Amino acid sequence: MKEGDSTEELTxxxxxxxxxxxxxxxxxxxxxxVDEAVVVTWxxxxxxxxxxxxxxxxxxxENPGKVQLALESVITWGSDFFEGIIGKSNRxxxxxxxxxxxxxxxxxxxxxxxxxxxxxxxxxxxxxxIMSMILIEYSGIHKNGLKHWCVHFAKPVPVVAPIMLxxxxxxxxxxxxxxxxxxxGGFVVMELVKAVVPFLxxxxxxxxxxxxxxxxxxxxxVFLTAxxxxxxxx
Amino acid sequence: MTGTIIAIGAAVAVLTGIGAGVGIGIATxxxxxxxxxxxxxxxxxxxxxxLGCALAEATAIxxxxxxxxxxxxxQ
Numbered sequence: 001m002k003e004g005d006s007t008e009e010l011t012x013x014x015x016x017x018x019x020x021x022x023x024x025x026x027x028x029x030x031x032x033x034v035d036e037a038v039v040v041t042w043x044x045x046x047x048x049x050x051x052x053x054x055x056x057x058x059x060x061x062e063n064p065g066k067v068q069l070a071l072e073s074v075i076t077w078g079s080d081f082f083e084g085i086i087g088k089s090n091r092x093x094x095x096x097x098x099x100x101x102x103x104x105x106x107x108x109x110x111x112x113x114x115x116x117x118x119x120x121x122x123x124x125x126x127x128x129x130i131m132s133m134i135l136i137e138y139s140g141i142h143k144n145g146l147k148h149w150c151v152h153f154a155k156p157v158p159v160v161a162p163i164m165l166x167x168x169x170x171x172x173x174x175x176x177x178x179x180x181x182x183x184x185g186g187f188v189v190m191e192l193v194k195a196v197v198p199f200l201x202x203x204x205x206x207x208x209x210x211x212x213x214x215x216x217x218x219x220x221x222v223f224l225t226a227x228x229x230x231x232x233x234x
Numbered sequence: 235m236t237g238t239i240i241a242i243g244a245a246v247a248v249l250t251g252i253g254a255g256v257g258i259g260i261a262t263x264x265x266x267x268x269x270x271x272x273x274x275x276x277x278x279x280x281x282x283x284x285l286g287c288a289l290a291e292a293t294a295i296x297x298x299x300x301x302x303x304x305x306x307x308x309q
Binding site: 011014015018174177178180181182184185188216219220223224227 | 281284285288291292295296298299302305306
């Protein structure tokens with residue numbers, strides 16, 4: 001009977017972690033509920049904003065400091081990477097991609113600091129995926145014009161038009177589900193391992209599931225977005 | 235009794251992982267081959283490999299999400 005009890009306990013704990021609690025309500029328009037994920041996102045935004053302000057203070061053209069050199073090499077590496085995917089002529093989208101990559105990397109790793117990762121909430125990943133979807137289609141329309149965008153659905157042969165139309169929805173759906181499923185999967189596996197062996201074994205697994213997988217998924221999300229944009233802009 | 239059937243359903247849903255595992259294994263083997271043949275193209279190969287793995291992994295993730303939904307919302 002004890003076996004069943006511990007299983008129930010674990011299920012309840014997982015369920016509690018899965019549901020997004022409402023932290024407080026904004027008392028206008030009949031109460032707008034603010035979820036935990038939104039509050040953690042605000043914290044991430046505040047930290048990133050403060051860090052950017054701190055790091056870009058006292059930048060010099062001559063005799064740059066150590067911090068400035070490190071910052072410059074990181075930013076150059078990032079913008080080179082994204083320009084390599086979407087092409088030099090479309091560099092206007094690079095800051096957006098780098099911002100999302102930074103946010104996702106911090107959001108996936110924030111579980112280590114004791115917060116609940118916002119990417120474990122389906123609403124957050126869905127919102128990010130919808131932003132990606134709008135940007136993908138916008139980049140195509142901006143580059144090639146609305147007429148080309150309407151015609152390109154029937155490009156090789158008109159028979160594929162329904163599939164191409166479905167792709168508009170499937171691409172962000174897959175982005176959203178991939179990020180959410182990976183974060184949730186890593187979390188569930190970690191909880192199960194901790195429940196079975198709470199000593200020493202979770203440490204190497206935590207390196208994989210918490211750190212490596214989080215960074216990899218942040219990378220994959222922006223990489224795929226950039227790739228789809230490139231496809232759309234051809 | 236229903237609990238057992240739900241658990242079996244979730245286990246069947248998670249079997250999608252087999253496909254993703256085989257696919258990623260094949261992709262990695264070919265990537266290792268390609269890098270051995272042309273070490274200078276490693277950057278491009280690993281970029282393509284990560285993309286392919288991310289796409290192949292999606293099926294496993296879908297199966298996992300379905301399994302989670304079965305366990306938590308069918309009770």
